[in-house]
Amino acid sequence: MPSKVILVSCGTGVVTAGTTAMKIRKIASERKWPVEVKVVEFRELRQAAAGADVIVQIAPHDNEDYGIPRLSGVPFLTGFGLDKVIEELEAIVKASETPLEEPAQNGL
Amino acid sequence: MALSIPLPTQESDMLHLELVFINLQARDREEALSFLAQRMAALGVVSPDFPAAVLAREKAFPTGLQMPEAALALPHTETRFVLQPALAAAVLAEPVEFIAMGTEMQRLPVRLIFMPAVLHPDDQIQWLYRLMTVCQTPGFLPRLLQSPDRASFLGFLRAALNAVPR
Numbered sequence: 001m002p003s004k005v006i007l008v009s010c011g012t013g014v015v016t017a018g019t020t021a022m023k024i025r026k027i028a029s030e031r032k033w034p035v036e037v038k039v040v041e042f043r044e045l046r047q048a049a050a051g052a053d054v055i056v057q058i059a060p061h062d063n064e065d066y067g068i069p070r071l072s073g074v075p076f077l078t079g080f081g082l083d084k085v086i087e088e089l090e091a092i093v094k095a096s097e098t099p100l101e102e103p104a105q106n107g108l
Numbered sequence: 109m110a111l112s113i114p115l116p117t118q119e120s121d122m123l124h125l126e127l128v129f130i131n132l133q134a135r136d137r138e139e140a141l142s143f144l145a146q147r148m149a150a151l152g153v154v155s156p157d158f159p160a161a162v163l164a165r166e167k168a169f170p171t172g173l174q175m176p177e178a179a180l181a182l183p184h185t186e187t188r189f190v191l192q193p194a195l196a197a198a199v200l201a202e203p204v205e206f207i208a209m210g211t212e213m214q215r216l217p218v219r220l221i222f223m224p225a226v227l228h229p230d231d232q233i234q235w236l237y238r239l240m241t242v243c244q245t246p247g248f249l250p251r252l253l254q255s256p257d258r259a260s261f262l263g264f265l266r267a268a269l270n271a272v273p274r
Contacts, residue, residue, distance in 0.1 A: 011169035015184045015226050016209070018233035019240060059169055059210050074210045078173050079244040 004035045004093050007048050008073060010058035017058060020073040024056065027086060033093045054092045122224070122235055123266060126151055127196040128258035137204045137218070141166060141183050144196040144223045153194040154225050161185040162223065172206030172216040178249040179216040181206045183223050193232050195239075196223040197261070199253055220253060234274075242268040 006024060010017035017039045028035050040048045049055065049066035056073045071088055075081040127147060134140035145159035162185045171182045203217035222239065226232045242248050248268055255261035 011165065014187060014229050015224065015233065015236065016171075016182070018229055019236045022233060022237045023240075057210075072210055074173070074208075077209070077240050078175050080174060080176060 004033070004054070005052040006035050006037045006089070006093075007045065007052045007055045008037060008039050008057075009042055009045055009055060010073070011042060016077065017073070020056060020058065020076045023076040024089075028093075031090065033090070035093055054089065056089070121193055122195045122232070123262055124151065124153075124194055124196075125258055125262060127153075127194060128261050129196075129198040130255060130258055130261060131201045132198045133201050134198075134204055137166070137181070137206050138163060140198060140200060140204055140221060141223070144183075144198055144221060148194060148196050148223070148225060151194075153190070153192040155189045155191060158185065158189040158225070161189045166206075170207035170209055170211070172208045172214075172218055174208060174216055175243050175249060177246070178220060178253060179203075179206070179218045180220040180222060180243065180249070181216075181218045182209075183221065184226060187227055187229065190225040190227040192225070193227045193235075194225045196225075197221065197265075198223075199255065199261070220249065235269075238269050238272040238274075241272050 008017045008021040008024065010020070021037050021039045025037050028037065038048065038052070045055065046066060049068055052068060054068055055066065055070045056076070057070055058073045069092060071085055075085045129144070132140065132143065134143065141163055142159055145154070145162045148154045149156055149158055162183050165185045166183050171184070173180055173182060198221045200219045200221070203219045205215050206218045208214035208216050224232065224236060245268065252261065252264055255264060
C-alpha cells in the first residue's frame with residue numbers, strides 16, 4: 001500500500017513535471033519506496049496538497065504554505081545536486097506517519 | 109494531421125534533419141526561439157500559434173538547464189499547439205542568455221537548444237526522459253556541441269538515445 005504521496009508540479013503539468021516524475025518513479029522503484037508519484041498542474045496544487053506528503057516543484061510559483069515540504073525538481077532533470085535532493089526526499093518518504101495523515105472518514 | 113499516430117515514440121518520430129541547425133546565428137534568446145518555432149510551424153508539425161506560445165511560456169517559466177558539462181535550454185509549450193511530435197534543435201554560433209528553470213534571475217549562457225513539440229505526453233515524456241539522461245552522460249554534450257553538420261549531430265544523438273535502457 002503506498003504510504004506517501006509525492007506531488008510533482010510545473011507550469012503546465014506536462015513536459016518538465018512529467019519528465020521529473022519519471023525520474024522520481026525510477027528512483028523510488030530502485031530504492032523500494034512505497035510512494036505514489038502524481039503530476040499536478042500548479043492550479044491544482046492546493047487541493048492535491050491536502051492528501052500529499054511533499055511537493056517537488058520546478059518553479060517556486062508562490063510563497064503559500066500548503067503544510068507540506070517543498071523540494072526543487074530541477075536536480076532530477078540536470079543531475080546537479082541530485083544526491084542531496086534524493087536524501088531529502090528519502091527522509092520524508094521514510095518518516096513515520098504524522099497524526100494529521102488521515103482525518104477520520106470511517107464514521108467512528 | 110494524418111501523420112500523428114499514437115505509438116511509442118521512437119527517435120525516427122521525433123528527429124527531423126530539417127529541424128536541426130548548426131552554427132545558428134542569433135542575437136538573443138527570443139530570436140533563436142522564434143526561428144526554431146517558425147521552422148517547426150513551416151514544416152507543419154505545430155500550429156501557427158506555437159511560436160508565440162513558446163515565447164510567452166519561456167517568459168513565465170524559463171527553461172535554461174545547467175547540465176553537468178554544458179548549459180542548454182528546453183523551450184516548449186502545451187500540447188494544444190502541437191500537430192505531430194517533433195524536436196527542433198540548434199547549436200548556436202555564440203551563446204545567448206537564458207534564465208535557469210525554477211529561478212527568476214539566474215542567467216545561463218546557452219549554446220544548445222532543444223525545442224520539443226509534445227503531442228502525446230505519456231510517450232514523449234519517456235522520450236524526453238531519455239534525452240535528459242543522455243545529456244547528463246559524461247562526454248555527450250561537449251561532443252554534440254562540436255558536431256560539424258546536422259547529419260552528424262542527429263547521428264550522434266540518435267546513437268546515444270538508443271543506448272539508454274528503456
